[in-house]
Amino acid sequence: MTAVAESDSSAGSPGTGVGTGSSGTGRSSTERPKQPRPSALAYLGLLGLAAAAFAFFWWSRESTDVLFLPLGGVTLWAPQNPLIGLLIMLGLLIVCWRVRIGEMAAFGALTFVIVTYWAGENIDFTLASIWERWDNLAGQLAAFFNPNWSYVFGVWDEWLVTLNMAIVATIIGCSIGLVLAMFASPVSSPNKATSQTIKALNSVIRSIPDVGWALLFVAMIGGTAYGLGPLAGVLALLMFNIGIVAKLLGETIDAASPGPIEAADSTGANLTQRNRIAVLPQVLPGFTSYSLYVFELNIRASTAIGIVGVGGIGHELNLQMNRFAWENVASILYMLIIVVLLVDLFSLWIRRRLM
Amino acid sequence: MITFENVDVVFPNGFQGLKGIDLTINQGEFVGIVGLSGAGKSTLIRAVNGLVPYTSGSLSVGETVVDPKSKTKLRRLRSKVGMIFQSFNLVNRISVLNNVLTGRSAYTPTWRSMLGWYRAADKELAFQCLERVGIVEKAYERASSLSGGQQQRVAIARVLAQDPEVMLADEPVAALDPPTAHRVMRDLRRIQRELGMTCIVNMHHLDLARSYADRIIGMRAGEVVFDGPVAEATDAVIEEVYQRSMTAEDVVADDVPVSVEETADATEHDPDNDDAHHDDDPAVLGSDDPGSNDPGSNNAEQARL
Numbered sequence: 001m002t003a004v005a006e007s008d009s010s011a012g013s014p015g016t017g018v019g020t021g022s023s024g025t026g027r028s029s030t031e032r033p034k035q036p037r038p039s040a041l042a043y044l045g046l047l048g049l050a051a052a053a054f055a056f057f058w059w060s061r062e063s064t065d066v067l068f069l070p071l072g073g074v075t076l077w078a079p080q081n082p083l084i085g086l087l088i089m090l091g092l093l094i095v096c097w098r099v100r101i102g103e104m105a106a107f108g109a110l111t112f113v114i115v116t117y118w119a120g121e122n123i124d125f126t127l128a129s130i131w132e133r134w135d136n137l138a139g140q141l142a143a144f145f146n147p148n149w150s151y152v153f154g155v156w157d158e159w160l161v162t163l164n165m166a167i168v169a170t171i172i173g174c175s176i177g178l179v180l181a182m183f184a185s186p187v188s189s190p191n192k193a194t195s196q197t198i199k200a201l202n203s204v205i206r207s208i209p210d211v212g213w214a215l216l217f218v219a220m221i222g223g224t225a226y227g228l229g230p231l232a233g234v235l236a237l238l239m240f241n242i243g244i245v246a247k248l249l250g251e252t253i254d255a256a257s258p259g260p261i262e263a264a265d266s267t268g269a270n271l272t273q274r275n276r277i278a279v280l281p282q283v284l285p286g287f288t289s290y291s292l293y294v295f296e297l298n299i300r301a302s303t304a305i306g307i308v309g310v311g312g313i314g315h316e317l318n319l320q321m322n323r324f325a326w327e328n329v330a331s332i333l334y335m336l337i338i339v340v341l342l343v344d345l346f347s348l349w350i351r352r353r354l355m
Numbered sequence: 356m357i358t359f360e361n362v363d364v365v366f367p368n369g370f371q372g373l374k375g376i377d378l379t380i381n382q383g384e385f386v387g388i389v390g391l392s393g394a395g396k397s398t399l400i401r402a403v404n405g406l407v408p409y410t411s412g413s414l415s416v417g418e419t420v421v422d423p424k425s426k427t428k429l430r431r432l433r434s435k436v437g438m439i440f441q442s443f444n445l446v447n448r449i450s451v452l453n454n455v456l457t458g459r460s461a462y463t464p465t466w467r468s469m470l471g472w473y474r475a476a477d478k479e480l481a482f483q484c485l486e487r488v489g490i491v492e493k494a495y496e497r498a499s500s501l502s503g504g505q506q507q508r509v510a511i512a513r514v515l516a517q518d519p520e521v522m523l524a525d526e527p528v529a530a531l532d533p534p535t536a537h538r539v540m541r542d543l544r545r546i547q548r549e550l551g552m553t554c555i556v557n558m559h560h561l562d563l564a565r566s567y568a569d570r571i572i573g574m575r576a577g578e579v580v581f582d583g584p585v586a587e588a589t590d591a592v593i594e595e596v597y598q599r600s601m602t603a604e605d606v607v608a609d610d611v612p613v614s615v616e617e618t619a620d621a622t623e624h625d626p627d628n629d630d631a632h633h634d635d636d637p638a639v640l641g642s643d644d645p646g647s648n649d650p651g652s653n654n655a656e657q658a659r660l
Binding site: 259260262263264265266267268269270272273274276277278281282284285 | 404406429430431432433434435436437438440442443444445446447448449457458460461463465468469471510513514517523
């Protein structure tokens with residue numbers, strides 16, 4: 001209130017309103033609350049942390065690249081990568097200080113830079129190798145822009161195998177996943193012990209990736225070499241699907257509304273009836289959605305696990321890669337994109353109709 | 356007949372929900388339970404069908420002793436004790452008829468429930484129950500497409516499908532607007548008379564309890580502090596149960612137009628924080644018995660309004 005009165009009296013003329021502030025020197029404009037400044041001491045500490053990180057990077061460096069800094073008479077030198085890291089850290093702290101970011105947030109950002117540097121340095125991550133090996137790459141890249149379309153239609157039966165593997169694995173895997181999810185969620189399971197046991201079993205199933213399951217089943221029952229590729233593939237995808245569906249659906253059941261479940265209990269329904277009547281209808285949209293998602297995953301995953309010796313288009317892809325027939329590989333990859341997009345559109349369409 | 360003998364309920368967290376309840380509720384009685392929230396009304400009702408297990412004493416419905424430890428016995432008991440809820444608790448995504456058929460679960464083999472393949476006789480019964488609550492034409496609509504009053508009727512039909520001896524109702528009309536609340540209560544009362552069921556209803560609103568119940572039980576802090584016919588449940592008695600004077604919130608606002616002004620009045624005076632003002636303003640008291648109340652608690656009530 002007082003600020004308005006002041007600006008009015010200083011402007012001298014009534015009715016200038018908002019314009020007063022900008023027409024004056026700018027000092028006379030309304031006083032705004034100042035953003036609190038972060039603690040300078042904490043920023044000094046962060047600076048120390050950056051210096052310590054720089055020292056550590058210098059000490060632990062493996063690359064021998066060195067930058068020379070001519071400074072008048074003397075020339076300083078510093079190892080290239082740690083120096084770049086230091087500059088990034090200092091720049092970050094300066095920006096954070098200027099926009100008055102709190103010390104905890106600045107610490108987080110600094111830590112992010114340090115950890116990223118450390119991880120990248122450990123594995124010698126650099127995009128420079130792409131340039132160094134460009135001659136090798138150029139030919140293959142050219143092939144990728146020139147796919148062999150006549151080839152891709154010649155292997156349509158392999159595509160069919162992939163699709164069928166995905167369908168069978170999805171249907172069986174999701175059904176088993178549904179049952180496991182019912183036992184895993186404390187809402188629908190008979191007792192806590194069952195729920196915990198099934199959850200633990202589930203974690204084990206999920207901790208093995210799809211390629212891991214494929215290798216396991218190929219080793220146990222034999223892969224394409226024995227004509228059993230699709231079987232191993234379906235089994236691998238199945239385990240993969242059970243893990244995903246049981247996890248996602250279990251959590252959906254956890255969140256099911258307790259009212260209808262209590263109502264079903266109050267009618268004297270047994271556990272199976274209660275789960276069928278009150279839990280299943282609530283989670284059915286989620287279940288359908290997860291199943292379609294899993295189907296998409298299966299198409300993609302079956303290509304990847306084909307490389308380790310289960311049937312389908314992945315197997316064909318592997319063969320063509322071993323023959324360095326990059327035009328054929330390219331056509332398979334393009335086709336894969338199209339198929340996955342189609343499946344995606346299809347599942348979107350179904351989901352829309354179901355909701 | 357429902358008999359409570361010295362029934363205690365202690366929750367796993369140590370909170371005592373019910374303390375030494377002794378009650379006998381006769382066959383065919385319509386009992387309204389009143390009390391502030393947290394008084395143990397819901398716990399009392401849920402103890403009857405074992406949704407909340409009682410921890411000591413003895414509780415029986417008819418000849419059957421409620422045994423929270425045996426799931427089988429509980430299921431057999433629950434098949435004869437229906438329950439309706441404040442939030443209706445229908446399964447929203449299935450049809451009204453299927454919701455009603457849920458009430459037949461205890462009499463239906465599991466495989467039939469699994470397939471949703473109910474007996475023709477059960478379906479006929481479900482239709483009769485829907486007829487009784489007057490929404491048979493909605494049978495194949497999704498439960499979620501119905502209005503609140505209609506959903507509560509479906510819930511009542513679901514209980515009727517159980518062919519129950521006892522009906523429990525936990526705040527059955529608290530989520531409904533006043534005219535609908537009265538209509539649902541009237542239906543409930545009519546059906547209860549027609550079938551001769553025992554009915555125990557928790558009610559937030561005192562006037563509903565007075566208009567529809569035969570007998571009123573007042574609860575406070577897990578104990579029964581009043582038990583008597585409606586005629587005895589005067590305002591003074593209920594204020595004793597509530598341990599405070601009554602306000603407009605304690606009655607359904609249906610035929611109490613004064614309540615709107617009251618609320619406006621309270622909000623108007625609130626910022627002034629002028630406590631003394633309320634004392635000489637009898638209009639702000641929802642109760643028609645202004646003599647018996649203590650001004651201090653009044654002001655607290657008004658501030659809350």
